[in-house]
Amino acid sequence: MVKDRDAIQNPNPKKMFIGIVWNCAPELKLLLSSILFLCSLFTLFQFFPSHLSFSIQDLRHCAALPQPPPPPPPTHINQQDVVLNNGVIKRNFNTYGTAAYNFILMSAYRGGLNTFAVVGLSSKPLHVFSKPTYICQWLPQNITVAGNKILPDWGYGRVYTVVVVNCTFPFPVGDDGSGGRLLLHASTSGGGDANFNLTDTIEALTETPESLNLLQFTAPPKYDYLYCGSSLYGNLSPQRIREWVAYHVKMFGEKSHFVIHDAGGIHPEVMEVLRPWMEKGYVTVQNIREQERFDGYYHNQFLIVNDCLHRYRFMAKWMFFFDVDEFIFVPKKSTIKTVMDSLTNYTQFTIEQRTMSNKLCYLDDHVGKIYRKWGIEKLVYRDSVKGIRRDRKYAIQPRNVFATGVHMSENLLGKTTHDTEGKIMYYHYHGTISERREPCRQLVNTTSMKVGGTPYEVDKTMREVAGAVKRFELRMIGSVLIRTKQ
The missing domain is CATH 3.90.550 (Spore Coat Polysaccharide Biosynthesis Protein SpsA; Chain A)
Structure with missing residues (x-):
């Protein structure tokens, strides 16, 4: 009698689980069959041709995992030159593009009232196997001209070659002291693939109002x-x-x-x-x-x-x-x-x-x-x-x-x-x-x-x-x- 009482008060967990499963067997069979059917259906959707009915494509989209939103485009801030405490001028280099960079800006200078020089590095293979182009733009007047590129290192470059881009506008720009910005649009022009082109927009030079000294060109x-x-x-x-x-x-x-x-x-x-x-x-x-x-x-x-x-x-x-x-x-x-x-x-x-x-x-x-x-x-x-x-x-x-x-x-x-x-x-x-x-x-x-x-x-x-x-x-x-x- 004591043994039976103990069995009632402390039932065997394993036997209890088997009992529950046995009593619910029809419901479990239905649930497992439904899951197996849905998994098989989603797998088959991946092989359906894209021209089939719109409803199938919608189901394929439903089956796909949700994609995170694209990250916002990075904001490029040019690093400026710094004068150190010991009087040394620390120069900085600003990169644009990926892998072997499309353009690495070192500096840009005025060469006169209507002309500028942009000095930098660019991928040497890009210039050997393609014909990259440059467009110069002056803001806020929004004037654009084709940049004339010069490769002064006679092919001695390694991963990178030197590029000097001459930007000459048809008339003076910014000579009234109002300031402005020189943008350089550097295009890969295919880079080996005629159907593919990338353009990086580079803020090469910024002139603040009243910063231009016109006497420097004649003094x-x-x-x-x-x-x-x-x-x-x-x-x-x-x-x-x-x-x-x-x-x-x-x-x-x-x-x-x-x-x-x-x-x-x-x-x-x-x-x-x-x-x-x-x-x-x-x-x-x-x-x-x-x-x-x-x-x-x-x-x-x-x-x-x-x-x-x-x-x-x-x-x-x-x-x-x-x-x-x-x-x-x-x-x-x-x-x-x-x-x-x-x-x-x-x-x-x-x-x-x-x-x-x-x-x-x-x-x-x-x-x-x-x-x-x-x-x-x-x-x-x-x-x-x-x-x-x-x-x-x-x-x-x-x-x-x-x-x-x-x-x-x-x-x-x-x-x-x-x-x-x-x-x-x-x-x-x-x-x-x-x-x-x-x-x-x-x-x-x-x-x-x-x-x-x-x-x-x-x-x-x-x-x-x-x-x-x-x-x-x-x-x-x-x-x-x-x-x-x-």
Whole structure:
């Protein structure tokens, strides 16, 4: 009796579940059959042709999972250049498009009352396999013209190539001081697929009311000579930079300026060398490290020199393009002014190279004193091979140039001359700038020799001017750099 009472009070759960299922078997069978039928029907709908009745299509839509609403289009805000606390100008790059970007805007500048230059990068395969186009638009007047694209890097680009878009309107725009905006519509024009085209609208330039200075186009330039440097990268030697800056400030004089572009090479010790000259107003440093995200030729040096050209176009009478291991020289009976005055009728001239050994040092003094000398004092062996073509560097009158390169410009108005031998040259100490150690690898006490089949002879031209450069540096900035390291 007790056992039966316990069974009643504590029924077996398993037996209870079986009992419920047994009693409800018809209803469960109906429910499971309905679910199986609906699943089969939805599966068959996926294979029905689209031209069948509208009701079937409606059922297919009902069977599909609900789709979330599309996200709102992103709002693109251009990053502006920033002046850092140490006086360095940090440049920013604004991207448009996807994958290899359709266009990467670096800058845009006025070239006159009715003309502008837009400087940037674009996908190199896009320009190789397609014909991308550009439309320039000025607001609020809503005037549009076709942009003239220039590819100044001669095919040297890698993932990206440099593009300078010239926007010239048929009449002046924004010259009344009312301000305005320059839009660039960059179209892929197929990009390999003739039926597919994408257009990115880029706000290239914004002028606020009363910000346009009309005198900049007609006033005499602020500088006689302005240096546009290529991208500096690597572990640069502070001492070699010190020599280069002091030498060229002395050569070009008070009305000169040097724009240095930091692509990773301006480490703190190099900055210490540049700072006194920045404080004197001779040097501007621009931080362009952000461009490393975009794989272009030699840290995008073609992009950088074109930005420099248009940024300072109306600020300089002459603009020079060469590297920081190269030293411009004019003969003793000349000055940089007399040479440049003789070339005024040319928009561009090239400069011959004198290649110096970066390893051989002339031992005509006590061995211990050699290592305390500047590089231009001890590296005096010049490559004397005759009849070979050597790379040239160049100078331009920038107001007549639309785009430029590393060794010369092909986009200009006016004449170019290469007949400058004996007038102006540059001494090239290849590789010495990128090594932070003593450059002398071999001390030699003969005036001529061969190394690896290359003949060298002593050329003391730069050694003879080193003393005057040292005294000039001391007079200009004092002894703050006297302990500069290699």
